[in-house]
Amino acid sequence: MSKKPTIKDVAAHAGVSKSTVSLVLQNSPLVKTQTREAVQASMLALNYVRNRAAASLRGGSTGLVGLVINDLRNPFFTEFATSAQEALAEAGFATVIANTDENAQTQHRVIASMLEHEVSALLVSPAYGITKDTFDAMARAGLPVLQVLRQVDPRAKHFPFFSMDYAHGSTLVAQHLVDEGYQKIAFVGGIARRQITEERLSGYLSTMDTAGREPTVLFGRATRDLGWQLADELIDAGVDAAMCFNDLVALGLSAALAQRGHRMAVTGFDDIEECVQVYPQLTSVHCDVKRFGRRAADILLAWHQGGEKPRDLPRQPVHLEVRASSQRSSA
Amino acid sequence: MSKKPTIKDVAAHAGVSKSTVSLVLQNSPLVKTQTREAVQASMLALNYVRNRAAASLRGGSTGLVGLVINDLRNPFFTEFATSAQEALAEAGFATVIANTDENAQTQHRVIASMLEHEVSALLVSPAYGITKDTFDAMARAGLPVLQVLRQVDPRAKHFPFFSMDYAHGSTLVAQHLVDEGYQKIAFVGGIARRQITEERLSGYLSTMDTAGREPTVLFGRATRDLGWQLADELIDAGVDAAMCFNDLVALGLSAALAQRGHRMAVTGFDDIEECVQVYPQLTSVHCDVKRFGRRAADILLAWHQGGEKPRDLPRQPVHLEVRASSQRSSA
DNA sequence: GCACATTTTTGGAACGATCCATATTGACGG
DNA sequence: CCGTCAATATGGATCGTTCCAAAAATGTGC
Structure with missing residues (x-):
């Protein structure tokens, strides 16, 4: 009732050590199924909520991915954000979406904040006027940064770029x-x-x-x-x-x-x-944004997990949908 | 070059103790202006990035606010999200926006994830079909939760509700x-x-x-x-x-x-x-969504800082904009 | 120059999870 | 029944920050 339960409490309740509980949290194959289930039952019984801050502090990643968008009012971008988020969620990552409204200063602030929160990777559609400072900050953080849809500045050449044809x-x-x-x-x-x-x-x-x-x-x-x-x-x-x-x-x-x-x-x-x-x-x-969003997320995650910076990403193909607005009146 | 600098490094560089650096980070009025500036200079020189995970682990808040939206494709909601985010950013909070696409299960997952990341407060426009589990999880976390725009379930009565007329x-x-x-x-x-x-x-x-x-x-x-x-x-x-x-x-x-x-x-x-x-x-x-989004953020922050759960929030007024679509043809 | 209040600064103990090296258990052949 | 190896489980040190109580520096009045 008083305080939030920690792995220590869960461990006591389940009659195991806190290390074991930690392993269960990480889905490690090292614990016996029986033990795992007991621990999970205890977690449920105590309403245990994992503290990601502590987890990321010691070792692992935060499981956060940053998504920087410059115009959330454009349905194209919302569609992109939505599908990328879906794909990321399936891989167990939470998404921090931020809108910059095409403002380089806002963008810098937003990215700085994401870095403080130790996002594991960044998906950025850069705003015009992005500065060297912003790039430097991202580069220093040493995490996967994928530019999508726009390559705004030649200085950004060393971040891979993914777009459509x-x-x-x-x-x-x-x-x-x-x-x-x-x-x-x-x-x-x-x-x-x-x-x-x-x-x-x-x-x-x-x-x-x-x-x-x-x-x-x-x-x-x-x-x-x-x-x-x-x-x-x-x-x-x-x-x-x-x-x-x-x-x-x-x-x-x-x-x-x-x-x-x-x-x-x-x-x-x-x-x-x-x-x-x-x-x-x-x-x-x-342009099949849905597919594009998912692929962008996949590329980013592959990079995050494999450690290999992607090279020469192919442009996603597009096709023309002819509708009434451009056809000669049938009259 | 090798590792990311910590407050310890900054402290050494500036010739003060790490406690002082910590105080500077928190904008505490306890440090002399001169010292503060020296420390800030050192932070800049070392490219110091604050580690929020560690900060929140010990004491402070994460400075994260969760924003749960059910339909990011609806411009109304994006407008709301954008303006709320603006207001939150001005108050120094980062926003985690998540889209649930009106899916109760997604919503539960998203909220659970936000709780793990220890958001300081939640702004939720609940999806239909939200379950008791989700409410319980939020209630247990003991943080300010403001429902906006929809009051989906009578069980949610103890979370304040803010909407329009x-x-x-x-x-x-x-x-x-x-x-x-x-x-x-x-x-x-x-x-x-x-x-x-x-x-x-x-x-x-x-x-x-x-x-x-x-x-x-x-x-x-x-x-x-x-x-x-x-x-x-x-x-x-x-x-x-x-x-x-x-x-x-x-x-x-x-x-x-x-x-x-x-x-x-x-x-x-x-x-x-x-x-x-x-x-x-x-x-x-x-409906003046822009204003609504800002006010929702303000209410939430006031609650977060003051500790006082808001009561009986007034509906924001609306007015009719008459345009051509509803007027009798002038013909 | 002293007593005392006030302003600044400071070490060290937390916070809650993960990792590592080490301990325990169990299974099996001889 | 012992030795060996694999499969599981465990303490304790550790991450980078904040908080606390207490120390040091500074200021004030007589």
Whole structure:
């Protein structure tokens, strides 16, 4: 009643030594099944709760994995976080999810805090503006750090990077729009000169080039609001197809177009679930985030357990989902 | 180079005792400013990282707060999580966010894990089907547990509950729809006989009663997909206004109606950001989640620090945002 | 310059689990 | 019935911090 029970109490209750209890906690094969069961019964009887702090202090890992996300408002990232967490939980790891809102300072604080709490590994989708300090801190901690989705800074080269084949996706969309016969195709959203923008832009630019079209690019932070705001500008420019940086931009634009009663082809990128539950349904590059999240977790855990830093991770393939938003009216 | 530095190393470097270093770490007012600065300089010089596990083992708190969410895919919850996390971070707490996906078993595992990691407090939006075991485990741990947004089970009565004035919001919407002159008003979404559903339904039912209308209620798990699926049924039933359980249902329904070219008033609940970036813009009950998240965090922290369990928390007020989706066509 | 209060600093004993080297048990062949 | 080997079980030292009581340094009034 008074204090929380410790392994000592469990040991006394089960009539064994605390070392044995410790072994049971670690699922060690060294204890006889019979003993193990007795100990487990005692733990249950006493409502024993393992103290991870003590465990990690002496030796083992905390069983915590940090997950640093820069935009929890984007369904793509929540989906990613959710599936990574699932995979980690199955492997017995608890996940600390933190949102940085694309703020380098917040990110530094968050990562520092995770290091203090001795996470066993880190999964980071770095925020823009991440500083050397942050990288140094992670490097010094000497734990597996996997960068996902964005490689923000060349200084980060020594952390492995796992992402999807955005360049190919970009080509697929651009070619599709050309094939459908659109004349003035614009690229909308993304922050200039960042790696992920370059990738998603690359296929567009090369396809425009091949097709002999003049590219039109409007940059901006990829939110629903951006698409919503840029509608007029696109209409005025005579654009008849907008290839958006991601689904959020596309959905915002699509809504704005509907409000104005203007018809224009719109495509997204990521293929979040919402794409099929809007009108018109949104053509997008399907990225299978669920699978991606699980694989990222697996890679990280393999590294954590095997000790071998992964090399040259392959890009996860993507494919195009053509839907009504980009098809010529049947009228 | 070899090992991570400890307070002992810092103490040696700064020429003080480890107790002093410890005091500096805790921002104790007992150390002279001069000493404090010298110690901090040494910490920086050695790249010292505090070991929270050891700290919490001896005495202090872990500085971790657990945040248990049941649907991270719902923007409402991510917004809540984000703002709560912000407030907690400002108070120096790290947040462990976990998603349960409305699964009681997952939730139990997640909470058990948080207790093992000795979170200092818990913010829980309980999943349906939560068991007595889970409540017992939390109660035994003897830490502040604040239930938010849902009170799922009468057994949970001894944990304080903080939510918004959903019943009032429900009345506002229903009355608005009656005032606009809609004839057949249906309520769509929510799982039957759950407290939150009852609350959001209450104003609808009483208003229908007063207005002498027959209520029509379609239950279901409140997702975008539900609205999308139920469109035909509502149209066939001759419904001319759908009061939805939340924004997701409303948005799904709205999209399905657009696709069918059918006009029907639609209202949501929560007022997520997306409501103004869709066509037609969605009438909804504005709940100010940002403020709610911060307040929930504040209440929890006050409890954690003051030791006084909060009593009779007031419902946070809500108001109606009337937009195009529920207004009579100007045509 | 002394007595006394106040401010700072300090060793050493915890905290609860894990690891290691060592002890105990049991099984089996001779 | 003993020796040997494998399978299990055990004390005690240990991890890095905080807390406590008590020591040292500093300040104050006469």
